[in-house]
Amino acid sequence: MTTEIFKNIGRIPFKGPDSDDPLAFRDYEPDRMVLGKRMEDHLRVAVCWWHTFCWPGVDMFGAGTFDRSWQAADTLENAELKLQAAFEFFEKLGVPYFCFHDADVAPLGETIAEGDANLARIEELMRAGIDRTGVKLLWGTANLFSHRRYMAGGATNPDPEVFAFAAAQVARVLEMTHRLGGENYVLWGGREGYDTLLNTDMKREMDQLGRFLSMVVEHKHRIGFTGTILIEPKPMEPTKHQYDHDAATVHAFLRKYGLEKEIRLNLEVNHATLAGHSFEHEVAYAIANDLMGSFDINRGDPQNGWDTDQFPNDDREAALALFHILSAGGLTSGGFNFDAKVRRQSIDAEDLFMAHIGGMDTLARGLLMAERMIGDGKLAGFVTERYAGWTQGLGADILAGRSSLSDLATLARDQGLKPQPRSGRQEYLENLVNRY
Amino acid sequence: MTTEIFKNIGRIPFKGPDSDDPLAFRDYEPDRMVLGKRMEDHLRVAVCWWHTFCWPGVDMFGAGTFDRSWQAADTLENAELKLQAAFEFFEKLGVPYFCFHDADVAPLGETIAEGDANLARIEELMRAGIDRTGVKLLWGTANLFSHRRYMAGGATNPDPEVFAFAAAQVARVLEMTHRLGGENYVLWGGREGYDTLLNTDMKREMDQLGRFLSMVVEHKHRIGFTGTILIEPKPMEPTKHQYDHDAATVHAFLRKYGLEKEIRLNLEVNHATLAGHSFEHEVAYAIANDLMGSFDINRGDPQNGWDTDQFPNDDREAALALFHILSAGGLTSGGFNFDAKVRRQSIDAEDLFMAHIGGMDTLARGLLMAERMIGDGKLAGFVTERYAGWTQGLGADILAGRSSLSDLATLARDQGLKPQPRSGRQEYLENLVNRY
Amino acid sequence: MTTEIFKNIGRIPFKGPDSDDPLAFRDYEPDRMVLGKRMEDHLRVAVCWWHTFCWPGVDMFGAGTFDRSWQAADTLENAELKLQAAFEFFEKLGVPYFCFHDADVAPLGETIAEGDANLARIEELMRAGIDRTGVKLLWGTANLFSHRRYMAGGATNPDPEVFAFAAAQVARVLEMTHRLGGENYVLWGGREGYDTLLNTDMKREMDQLGRFLSMVVEHKHRIGFTGTILIEPKPMEPTKHQYDHDAATVHAFLRKYGLEKEIRLNLEVNHATLAGHSFEHEVAYAIANDLMGSFDINRGDPQNGWDTDQFPNDDREAALALFHILSAGGLTSGGFNFDAKVRRQSIDAEDLFMAHIGGMDTLARGLLMAERMIGDGKLAGFVTERYAGWTQGLGADILAGRSSLSDLATLARDQGLKPQPRSGRQEYLENLVNRY
Amino acid sequence: MTTEIFKNIGRIPFKGPDSDDPLAFRDYEPDRMVLGKRMEDHLRVAVCWWHTFCWPGVDMFGAGTFDRSWQAADTLENAELKLQAAFEFFEKLGVPYFCFHDADVAPLGETIAEGDANLARIEELMRAGIDRTGVKLLWGTANLFSHRRYMAGGATNPDPEVFAFAAAQVARVLEMTHRLGGENYVLWGGREGYDTLLNTDMKREMDQLGRFLSMVVEHKHRIGFTGTILIEPKPMEPTKHQYDHDAATVHAFLRKYGLEKEIRLNLEVNHATLAGHSFEHEVAYAIANDLMGSFDINRGDPQNGWDTDQFPNDDREAALALFHILSAGGLTSGGFNFDAKVRRQSIDAEDLFMAHIGGMDTLARGLLMAERMIGDGKLAGFVTERYAGWTQGLGADILAGRSSLSDLATLARDQGLKPQPRSGRQEYLENLVNRY
Ligand SMILES: [Co+2]
Ligand SMILES: [Co+2]
Ligand SMILES: [Co+2]
Ligand SMILES: [Co+2]
Ligand SMILES: [Co+2]
Ligand SMILES: [Co+2]
Ligand SMILES: [Co+2]
Ligand SMILES: [Co+2]
Known part of the structure; x- marks a missing residue:
């Protein structure tokens, strides 16, 4: 289990804008000082376990295309191999953070108890990986959407036993996140919505979800977790409609259930555009309403109406978002997570690296552009002057x-x-x- | 001024489903009892002044196509003629309600004072029309979007003088609505949004809007208006993004500014679908969050991404909405307003009548379907049983x-x-x- | 293998509009005469093998939810069980037609030869099923999109060997379709498109596809197949863009490669709306350009931007399409195929039956409405009169x-x-x- | 009439990327050699008469916001003043081309004869402007969509007299374009479509349109016009559906009516995205099918579903389009036209200049990027190698x-x-x- 997995790829170096080495950074330079802080500390980049190590290249019309040793079966052995691959990848790429769902890192079985043992073993290895590499946990989360028990929701399921099962999963991963020094805990409600209103009691389901989140917050305090609880909005997919539709919808929800001081947002670019907003809009809305938490920086395809989860490649979009974020004080516990898949045709290990490199370079260019925006003060100055009559x-x-x-x-x-x-x-x- | 305007059209009769007279109702029968209440009292249908009497058939690529005597110029004389046409239309169609903007009914001039005199004269005539016909005012509203002074917003304008101008318009129409016995007052924020975030301070603009709405609520109480204050959500158009995007966004806004007990929603079908929701969704959301007020029942075109404001013709859509509305106790101060335009090619007076007849028949069929849904209890029973575990x-x-x-x-x-x-x-x- | 599979469900009877038996037809009455032809012969309903018997209830965010004995593994034994289930389903539902892909009915292995033996065995059983039940084959097709070899296209693959493999699959299923008395052969180009133009030579790929289709047509004539070759347009998904985007795009393609007399269209409702068209538009376009072939009558969700493949439930939409189709002479070799999935939460066998019953009743109501439209001549008469100046x-x-x-x-x-x-x-x- | 109109603005200079003068070019340098040709000769930039000089800042919810002397009334006197403004603008901006509709440049009256005299006077002044400034006519076109006579179409109108009127307008502008040395003639079918299929005979309308275009082509040859006839696709707006929906739809149409060698495409970025395509897609499709003609380079808003016609500001989008265009040999008779409006809030003359400057700089940066793409051969080389098996x-x-x-x-x-x-x-x- 100690053999190198990405054999032909070493530590990704920074070579600068003149390099044409596809396996080097051109713009991402962790130690470069930007507005008084290291670039790495501004961007707090994270790799996600699920798309980068678990997704086999499957789509709704086709089987997996990748050929990765640890994906053959959902066994603990493969989970350990996957973890080894993950830490090797983190180190070679040089990222400071990672994220995971419980179901990504270990076989969970059919009962809570079945998952416990596997997760314990993985937590031990993860601890060792963190200690050895210095890569930290940006956030953990529980998968409350893939298993058939969740087909009608986790917290919003018509069956209270499913709610209890979800509660057990969340309690377990929240505690694990806490022990591993995770800086946030994320909830994405992929099944907390409806396929049809005909069988749905929306008010009741929202009350269930409000209750669930309140319990999570209470548990966080009980165990002494000082990280941030985050909700990740998404308007639809897999369901027809999800209750955490966009930043404003979550805002309403949090205020209704008295949680607006306790929970913040994990905003995803692709989810913003699926909801009919620019990413910049969602960022500005979150900041205007004290809800900024963390970011999934993967984008969609402007012509496709589903979650394509592509790596970012638009530095202007990144710059405008970073301009707002930095103007609001910058990231605190949050980061930029690549909740991003390589395309199904990108079947090589090199593709996985190049995708992340391109994403990190895009963020870096965006940061440097935002630095200049802030530096000359023209944008902010224009706005200040425009509203001067209100002061x-x-x-x-x-x-x-x-x-x-x-x-x-x-x-x-x-x-x-x-x-x-x-x-x-x-x-x-x-x-x-x-x-x- | 007492000549008949729609000369060849008399009072629209109910002839029943076997009739093929295009100028008769087949389904809308005001006195028919439905679940213990007259159909008319369930549906509370309203005709709007703007599309039905003011819009000349113009679109962004073409000039007006209609040929209506009172549209030749924006004079008080024409406004009086238009008012005459309106009341003749209300009576012939047999609707119980109408709605108006200040700018629809009288020339407003360039200053508040210029509009005052014209509005006073029109109010007098409107009072007489109401008294003579028994047709009532469902809601009044102020046009804070057409004049160039509002190009950057009314309440959210960078210039506080525009805010003051808007306040004066709203105070005036709110008082007029009160005197005329109007049952609601509506705010639609067509310019309360942004064309680009680059020149916009979103937090400041939302605070301005929150302040504005609080002042409106305070004024309502001061003058003793007991009707309902309503916000009409719309996601975009004319601006890139409007702050009253959809029901949930308005919900967040109202809670943030402490207005959730004072203001309810005027939901429009076309605005729901532009925001990426089914109308049924917006209705269910409003009910689940105690925000149901009134409805603009005009639909969009599923293939066109702008506000086509078409007359409703889908009885199943109407039935599902009415099923939720009736299950929640039915309309109180609200109604079903046709914020709907005939198509630009529908240039005849007959078209105006047939469009409204078709819309009212659609609502009537929807109501009768909803009566059966509620009557047999199957839909509600299914849902109750599905969530039985939570009781x-x-x-x-x-x-x-x-x-x-x-x-x-x-x-x-x-x-x-x-x-x-x-x-x-x-x-x-x-x-x-x-x-x- | 002769045990009954859908044990508690018998032959679905027609009980008429007053019935509230969810497992009976209310409107679909095969022998009812409509405009001189049996309803069954107008509608030519088909069940598809893939969604109805193969799809396990999986989506991009969740595992399978169904529990069907033959889905445990992709073995010949299970394929035989599935075939048994299929014919039992066809008979109990009382449909005249079915459709299949090669990959739906038998394990295809990794080489052409591996698939040959399995398909031969299944063809034998299918032949027996057809003979026993009288249910016929509406169309066959080859799956050129699920296997990883096709990730970059079948006919449009950069690798000519993939083209050759695809040719072998199509030749085999075309011949099998011919032997089984199939009335059409369908090509859906799910991977014949691109994920990014950056790696794509569009002209070359279109030439490859043109060549492929010409070879298929030539093969059809060579083997004496007299059925119709059909292309099923879809704008996107799984790829970013597919070359058979909509009816007009396929029309251009067929004319460019001289195939417009040889190939017609299999239009799907959901693909029409994904392409930004009403289904009625695609039907009218196909008829106006002599391209009408067959129909996949499954719809999408108006708020979701992917292929939800839902059963039809809008009789007005069906009626307008049928009005055009009947006015153009009605279906010849084509039919109405349910390329439709029950929702992922509809896990019971009853759901599978009720979904198809609802779809067939919707088509039946649509047909009866179209009969009345044609019967009174009002719609057609209006149009004729409107264009009278051109005659x-x-x-x-x-x-x-x-x-x-x-x-x-x-x-x-x-x-x-x-x-x-x-x-x-x-x-x-x-x-x-x-x-x- | 010889007074300067844009008084405080002089000839826009090139100041290079270090300049922060908003009224100077940073990237657009007409004489800079790019791949052996002057930048100006690559880009062939054109200003359009309609948005830049005629549109008063009106939208569907608001009155005009601009304050331009020549927009007060639709008189010949104002048309002359507008023409003066136009040539002053062309010269100060330094563009080589302009475009116009008949209705933009002169009052057309209600009959053909009424327009003749006005157009003759304007043609004379336009001739003088061209001679004096050296600015040339990229294309002319006839407005067949604004007048109410065209509400149901020009060539596709149910009334053949409207077809005849349209023919007269096109003949007149085509001849005028020819006399003025115009390099192309454009047809945009804004009303050649339908609002509802219920009143539409699609086949008949397409035949009418086919006939119309054939007559235009025949007239072009008859008068010796050697420029290119272009169709500008747009999917919808103002109608529900337009027959020239996108490049592929026009391609089908041209082939059906035997016009594919005679007519090419004027592709607009905003129309591409409204049709669900990337602009790059439409460019690649046009090239792959020998249909490339000219370009309207104005973009839409990714969140708004109507034609916002904004100035281009995305150099990467421009670069990818130019990469395809240059790889296909570059523009011949076509150009890059700004069919673009400043935003309704951009009410100053400076805004009009800055918008065009920004658009031209964007094109310039795109061109320089495309030069580098072509220069290093990496993109093209990758594609060539990928398809090597087909050679x-x-x-x-x-x-x-x-x-x-x-x-x-x-x-x-x-x-x-x-x-x-x-x-x-x-x-x-x-x-x-x-x-x-
Ligand atoms: Co996503
Ligand atoms: Co995410
Ligand atoms: Co509207
Ligand atoms: Co409205
Ligand atoms: Co489909
Ligand atoms: Co299909
Ligand atoms: Co446009
Ligand atoms: Co254009």
């Missing part, structure tokens, strides 16, 4: 609650107000963004 | 907060829980719906 | 090529033409459709 | 028609073919693109 006089009075509707009506009527529009300068600003 | 034992304990995550983990582990899935019966239920 | 005088001259652009310019100029628009009467027509 | 041996035999389906079946069976997949290297290629 004093009439605007300040309104915001401070010193004017009633009647007061303003009187003002507008008596002064014969004729407000004159000013250009929004959208094209100027778009041109400006293209200069960074 | 006692483990389920009740969980919902009541008597079990912690640990408790459930212990239960699942120690009892070796193996929950077995039960069929969701979606196809059975879809077949069932087709039987009503 | 004589100026219109006929133009269409017959008797006027040049100059002639018409002179006419318009000299006569001072001022054409006056006439109402398109869309709402009247929509109301009319709701009366059938 | 000899088995592949060449297949393409040349030397193998039948039977031959290949025998080959695959007898040789026991087991084709092995090779990685498609999508992520490597995406990374590569990010290096240019």
Whole structure:
């Protein structure tokens, strides 16, 4: 089990923008200082266990295309081999973080007890891997969507026993995440939604989900976990509609159930666009409402209406998101996770590396662009100036609650107000963004 | 001004399903008793002023196609003629309600004062029309989106003077609505959003909007208006993104600004589908979260990504919505408003009548289908039975907060829980719906 | 192997619209005469092998949910059991047709030879099933998309050996279809497209595909197959873009490669909507261009951007399609195939039956509505009258090529033409459709 | 009439990438040599008359926001002022081309004769402008969609007199285009489609359109116009469905009516994405099928389902399109036209300039990236190598028609073919693109 797995690939070096080595970084330079902080500490990149090591290249119309030794069967032995591959990959790629679901790392069996032993063994190996490599756990999560018991939901299942089973899985992974020093715990409600409203009591299901999340928060405090609890919004797929549809929908939910101070968001680019939003929108919404947590930085295909989970390759999109994130103080416990699959035709180990390298270089370029945006202050300055009227006089009075509707009506009527529009300068600003 | 306008069309009669008279109702029978209430009192149908009397058949690629005497110029004289046409239309069609924007009914000029006189004259005529015909005002609203002063928003404008102007318009129409006995007041934020995030301070704009709505609520109470304040969600168009995106987004907003007990929703079918939801979803969401107010029952085109505002013609869609609405107690202050345009090629007065007749017949058929759904209890019974586990034992304990995550983990582990899935019966239920 | 499989379900009877037996037809009455032909002979309903007997309830986020004895392993023994289940299902449901892929009915192994023996055995059993039950083969097809060899295409693969393998599969199933009396042969190009243009030579791939189809047509004639060769358009999924995107795209392709007289279309409702068209549009386009062949009548979900392949439940949609189809002479070699999956939560055998019953009842209602549309002649009459100007005088001259652009310019100029628009009467027509 | 209109703006200079002057080019340098040709001669940029000089900032929910002297009324006097503004704009921006519709440049009145005189006067001034400035006409076109006579189509109207009127308009503008030295003539069929199939005879309408286009081609030859006739595909909007839906649909149409050698495509980025394609796809399709003509380079908004017609700002998208275009020999009679609107809030003259500057800089950067792509040969080399098997041996035999389906079946069976997949290297290629 100590044989090298990715045999022909060594530690990925930084070679700079002039390199054309596809197995080197051109832009990602962990120690480069950006706005007073190392690039690595800004981006906090994570590799995910599921797509990178578990997905065999299957899609709804085709069998697996990859040929990876540990994917032959769902055994503990293979799980150990997979873990070995994972840590070798983390080290060679040079990432500081990883993420996992319980079901990714060990066979879970049909009962909680069956999974316990396997997870214990894997936790031991994971601990050793973390200690040996210094790669840390960004977040753990429980898979409450693949097993047929969850076909009608985890927390929102019509059967309370499924809720109890889900609770047991979450408690177990939350505790494991805590022991392993994980910095966040994520909930993605892939089955917490409906296939048809005809068989669904939406209010009841939302109450169940509210109760579930409250219990998770309570458990977190009980065990002393100081990381962040995160919800990952997704509008649909696998179900017709999921209750954590987008940032705003989760926001409503958290406020309704009194959880808005306890839970934050893990936003995914692909889920943003499936919900009909730009990623930048979801980031800005989260920040405006104190919900920013962490990010899955994988993108979709603009022409395809499902979760393609592709590696990021658009540095301008990354830059605009990072501009908002850095302006809001930057990441704290969160990171940038690649919840991303190589394409089904990318069957070689090299593809797995190149995909991550490209994604990290994209983030790095985005960061350097955001640094320049912040550095010259033009974007922020434009916005500040545009809303200057709200910081004093009439605007300040309104915001401070010193004017009633009647007061303003009187003002507008008596002064014969004729407000004159000013250009929004959208094209100027778009041109400006293209200069960074 | 007392000449008949729709000369060749009389009062639209009910002729029943065997009639093939295109200018008669086949299904809409106001006095028919449905679940103990008159059909008219269930549906509370409203005609809108703007599309039905103001829109000239223009689109982004073409000039007006209609030939209506009162549309020649935006004068008070034409506004009076339009009002005459409106009440003649209401009476001939036999609807109990209408809706209007300030800008639909009178020339507003460039200052508040300029609009005051025109509106006063129109209010007088409207009062007379209401008294004479018995047709009532479902809701009034202010147009905060067409004039160039609002190009960057009303309440969310960077210029506080625009906010004040908007406040004056809303105060004026809210008071007018109150005097005319209107049952609701609606806010649709067509410019309360952004064209680009590059020039937008989202948090600030949402705070401005929150302040605005709070002032409206306070004014409502001050003047003694007992109707309902409603927000109409729409995801986009005219802007790239609007802050009242969908029911859930508005829900978050209302809770954040402490308005969730004061404001409810005016849901539009076309806006639901533009936001990526079924109308039934938005209805169910509103009910599950105590936000149901009123409805714009116009639909979109499933292949076109803009607000086509077509008359409803799908009785099954209407029936499923009405099934939820009636199950939740039915409409109170709300109604079904046709925020609908005839197609640009439907240039005749007959088209205007036939469009509304078809829409009302569709609602009537939907209502009769919903009556049967409720009558046999099969749909509701299925759902009740499906969630029966939550009304006692483990389920009740969980919902009541008597079990912690640990408790459930212990239960699942120690009892070796193996929950077995039960069929969701979606196809059975879809077949069932087709039987009503 | 002769034990009954669907034990508690007998022959599905017709019980009429008053029945509330979920395992009976309410509308589908095979012998009912409609426009001079039996309902069964109009609709020519087919059950598909793949979704109905092979799909285990898996999706991209979850394992199989069904529990069907023959799905345990991909062995010949299970294939035989599955075949037994299929014919029992066909008989109990009372459908006249079925469809299959080679890979659905037998294990195909890794080489052509490995598949030959298994297919031979299955063909023998299928022959016996057909003879015993009278259920016929609507169409056969080869699976050129699931095996990893096809990940980059069948006919459009960069490797000519894959083309040769695909040719061997198609030749084998085409011959088998011919021997079994199949009435059509279908090609669906699920991998004939691209994931990225960066690695794709589109012109070369289209030429390969053109060559492939020409060879199929030549082979059909060589072996004396008199059935119809059909292409099933789909815009995307599994690939980013497929070359048989929609009816018009296939039309262009067939004309470019001189195949428009040899190949027709198998149109699927769900693929129409994924391509941004109504199903009615694709039907009308196919008819207008002499390409109508057969139909996959499964629908999508209007809010979900992937192939949900749901059973039809919208009788109005079916009626409008059937109105076009019957007006064009009705189906000849084609049929209505349910390329439809029960939902993943519909895990019982009853669900499989109820889904097909609901679909057949929907088609039956659609047919009866179309009968009334055709019977009263109102829809067709309206259209004929609307275009009456083109059947004589100026219109006929133009269409017959008797006027040049100059002639018409002179006419318009000299006569001072001022054409006056006439109402398109869309709402009247929509109301009319709701009366059938 | 000789006063300067854009008073505070002079000739836009090239200042290079280090400039932060918003009214200077950073990348567009007309004389820079790229692959042996001047940048200006590669890009052949055109400004459009309609959006840039005619559109007043109106949208479906709001009145015009701009304040431009010549937009006050549709008079000949204003048309002359607009023409003056246009040529001043062309010169100051430094573009080589412009485009126009008849209705953009002069009041057309209600009869052909009414438009003749106005157009004659404008043609005279346009001739003088062209002679004075050296700016040339890329293409002319007739507006067959704005007037109410065209509400049900131009060539596809149910009324042959409308067809005749359209013919007169096209003949007139085609001749004017010819006299002015225009290099192309464009047809965009904004009303050549349907709002509902219920009132539409699709086959008849397509035959009418086929006839119309044949007449246009015949007239072109008759008058000796040697420019290119182009069709601009658009899937929908203003109608529900347009017959020139996308490149493939037009391809089918042209082949059906025998016009594929006579007419080519004017592809628009925004129309590509509305049709569910990437722009790169439409470019590649056009090239693969010998249909490349010219381009409208304005983009849409990925979250909005209508034609937003924004200025291009994505250099990577431009680069990939230009890579295909240059690889296919580059533009001949076509160009890059900005069929683009500034945003409704961009109300200043500066915005109009900055928008065009940003678009031209984007094209320039795209061109320089494409130069590097072509220069190092990596992208093309990868593709060539990937399909190498088709240039000899088995592949060449297949393409040349030397193998039948039977031959290949025998080959695959007898040789026991087991084709092995090779990685498609999508992520490597995406990374590569990010290096240019
Ligand atoms: Co995802
Ligand atoms: Co994710
Ligand atoms: Co609307
Ligand atoms: Co509305
Ligand atoms: Co499908
Ligand atoms: Co299909
Ligand atoms: Co456009
Ligand atoms: Co265009």
